[in-house]
Amino acid sequence: LSLRGGGAAGGVAGGAARALIGAWGAALTTQGPAQALPPLTALLHAFSDAPTQAKKMIAEGIQSSAETALRMLCEPTFAAAEAEITDFFLALFTALLPQLGNFAYTAIDVFLEVAQRGGGESGLERLVECVRLGIEAGGGGMLVRSVLTLLQRHVLPRATVDSPDLARAAYRLLASVLIHRWRYFFPAKCTEAESAARTDELRAALAALGRALLQPDIELLKLNIDTLDALNSKCKLYHKVLLTTHYFREKCTLRHVMFRTEFLGEFLSVLLLGLAEGGWRALARDEVTAALHSMALVDFPAFRAAFLPHFLASLPGLAPDHQRHLAHFPPDTDLPTFTQNIQRLMNDVNCYRAYSSLAPTSMSS
Structure with missing residues (x-):
């Protein structure tokens, strides 16, 4: 409580608090992180919403422990103490990131390394969250x-269906990179050569978003739709x-990254297939339909005249006359x-496909 004080008394109390936190952290070298870090982690959680001055005092007192x-x-x-160490750093970054100064970037470099x-998934998840907080700061x-x-x-290779928490943390980080560091790609x-490398990085990031839309995780689906909407x-x-401008031999050239030609059709197809599939994806029907609407409006005549006929022709189990209809x-x-209209279309698609699957049996009987 003394950390929240003000004036001269608050300054004296703050100095004592810094010394106490520093002494508390000194137990790290004697008791080890598994024993010494959880109390500091609890302190960080308790003061995550404290005034800035109190956070500054805590940061000064905890600096040695963090190092x-x-x-x-x-x-x-x-x-063996990976869980306690990574839990401490996630609490530290959540509560005190603005007060950490250059230490935050030093720590993030270590986290990346x-x-x-490898290590445990929970520890990796917490490190990924720390990096995300740094990106957003x-x-x-x-x-x-x-x-x-x-x-x-x-x-991302470890962010599988069997590791939903890690997957969500990974795609939150990817979203933060795209939203908060968009200019990096341009x-x-x-x-x-550098311009080409950044173009490839953007393509890979957008492709990863597309793959995430296929995973059977409602939270991940909504997260990545929100990312696309924000972008x-x-x-x-x-x-x-999208254009990036770079200078090479004093000449300005342009490198094109065409989301519309390289990704838009695939994203539309994935989202429409999800609506047709139904099941758990119905829980995100409003978000998916809104995303489809935003994408289709880019060129609605082309959506109707070119994309939809091609999409319908790619679906198995639809007769040509059904496709045309x-x-x-x-x-x-x-x-x-x-x-x-989209809901009606998907219902009709499912009905016609069901009819086509039954028609040969009915005719043969």
Whole structure:
């Protein structure tokens, strides 16, 4: 409570509190992280909503403990205490990130290195969340390429159906990179090779979002639809050709990244197939339909005349005459009517496919 005080008395009490926290943290080297860190973690949770001045005092008092814990995280000797160490750092970043200064970026560099070694899923999940908090805090100390490499090579391959918590943490981090560091993919000046590398990184990130829409996880589905919606609202992702400008040999050239030509059709197909499938995906019907509406409005005539006929032709179990009938999609573009029309289309698709599957048996009998 003395940390919340003010004036001269508060200053004296604050100094005592800093000394107490520092002494508490000194037990790290004698008792080890498994015993010494949980009380500090509990303290961080308790003061996560404290005034800024109180947080500054805690940060000053806990600095030495954080540095020691960071060294321990790197040492195999303390691998058995991975849960306590990563839990401490997640609490530290959640409560005190603005007060940590450059130490936060030093710690994130270590997290990126440690996360590549593998370890337990819970520990990896907490490190991923720490990196996400660093991304969202801003500043120039974050190495976006290192974060993307960690995701693509080490985290997303482990983010399977059997690891839903890790998957959600991974895609929250990917969303933060795309939303908060979008300009990284479009540098004002860079070499041709660097521009191509960043274009490929963006393609890989968008492809990962598309794959996530296929996973049987309602929270993950909603998370990634929200990510796409945020990118469209902020950066007009669906609407225009995205350009990066770079300078090479004093000549300005343009590299095109076309979401509309490379990804839009695939995303529309995945979302429509999900609506047709129903089941648990019906719980996200409103979000999916709204996303479909936003994507279709980019070029609604093309959606009706080109995309839908191609999509229907790709579905197994639809006779050609059924495909032609279903391709006559109404021209209404307002969201409520579009929603009704899409639901009717998916219901008709399922009915016709069911009919086609039964027709040979009925005819043979």
